[in-house]
Amino acid sequence: MPSNLADNDPRHGALAGYRQGCRCRACRDAWNAWSREARYRRQAKITPDDPRHGTASFYRNHACHCDRCLAAQRWLRQLTKDSA
Ligand SMILES: [Zn+2]
Numbered sequence: 001m002p003s004n005l006a007d008n009d010p011r012h013g014a015l016a017g018y019r020q021g022c023r024c025r026a027c028r029d030a031w032n033a034w035s036r037e038a039r040y041r042r043q044a045k046i047t048p049d050d051p052r053h054g055t056a057s058f059y060r061n062h063a064c065h066c067d068r069c070l071a072a073q074r075w076l077r078q079l080t081k082d083s084a
């Protein structure tokens with residue numbers, strides 16, 4: 001399948017690139033990582049209204065990479081960086 005993306009498209013290596021029909025190595029890697037996470041989330045029965053969202057431990061221990069957990073993880077990294 002020919003790629004729908006130009007070589008310099010910034011979406012390579014992101015889920016968006018794969019969804020555009022690109023099957024280059026980087027895009028397939030992004031897709032694989034995403035499917036792994038999706039499968040894990042299903043197994044772990046993580047629901048969008050889980051009260052643990054927004055904590056760095058949820059991000060780490062449950063591999064939840066939703067916006068709220070990502071933000072918590074970034075925030076924690078920022079904290080530890082500042083105190084170092
Ligand atoms: Zn690609």
Ligand SMILES: [Zn+2]
Nearest residue numbers: 053064066069
């Ligand atoms: Zn989350």
